[in-house]
Amino acid sequence: xxxxxxxxxxxxxxxxxxxxxxxxxxxxxxxxxxxxxxxxxxxxxxxxxxxxxxxxxxxxxxxxxxxxxxxxxxxxxxxxxxxxxxxxxxxxxxxxxxxxxxxxxxxxxxxxxxxxxxxxxxxxxxxxxxxxxxxxxxxxxxxxxxxxxxxxxxxxxxxxxxxxxxxxxxxxxxxxxxxxxxxxxxxxxxxxxxxxxxxxxxxx
Ligand code: URA
Numbered sequence: 001x002x003x004x005x006x007x008x009x010x011x012x013x014x015x016x017x018x019x020x021x022x023x024x025x026x027x028x029x030x031x032x033x034x035x036x037x038x039x040x041x042x043x044x045x046x047x048x049x050x051x052x053x054x055x056x057x058x059x060x061x062x063x064x065x066x067x068x069x070x071x072x073x074x075x076x077x078x079x080x081x082x083x084x085x086x087x088x089x090x091x092x093x094x095x096x097x098x099x100x101x102x103x104x105x106x107x108x109x110x111x112x113x114x115x116x117x118x119x120x121x122x123x124x125x126x127x128x129x130x131x132x133x134x135x136x137x138x139x140x141x142x143x144x145x146x147x148x149x150x151x152x153x154x155x156x157x158x159x160x161x162x163x164x165x166x167x168x169x170x171x172x173x174x175x176x177x178x179x180x181x182x183x184x185x186x187x188x189x190x191x192x193x194x195x196x197x198x199x200x201x202x203x204x
Pocket of ligand 1: 041042043044045048053054055056057059060082158
């Protein structure tokens, strides 16, 4: 069995936290397991829980639009997952204990996919991976070097659903620009200077 399938089966059997009792199924990932870009969201919602695929509801459709707008194929170029694999009741924000219980699965995904670039969609993904709470507006759009990877926080698509404006300076405008920057860095991974770039200091 391939490692991704093993991971799926292990997650379906997981009872590390009480969310296991309320799930229809654990939601592990969509997109190629060899992608150079990993996008980490928060947690599955009702549609994700029912379908077993992350980001398939309203915010998922917006996410796909944002990726496509930057020329990134969500089917071919991005491995999409969440900080936790089971739906919290009423779509509440995951508790710190739930993030911690699910962290080994996220670590295994990072190890198996081994992405060069990681996009953290929303404050919960930032908290889950970096242990940093708050400050997303300051952190978004900035690359950080983290454990040999480039990592960028962006606004979560469900937050962006509250705004329709694409005016310069609006949250959607910033996020479109952030994904264009992700596209640029993906392209640079293949470029003549790949591997020579120095990590930028984190701007926290
Ligand atoms: N929001 C998320 O963070 N993840 C999903 O899979 C769906 C909505």
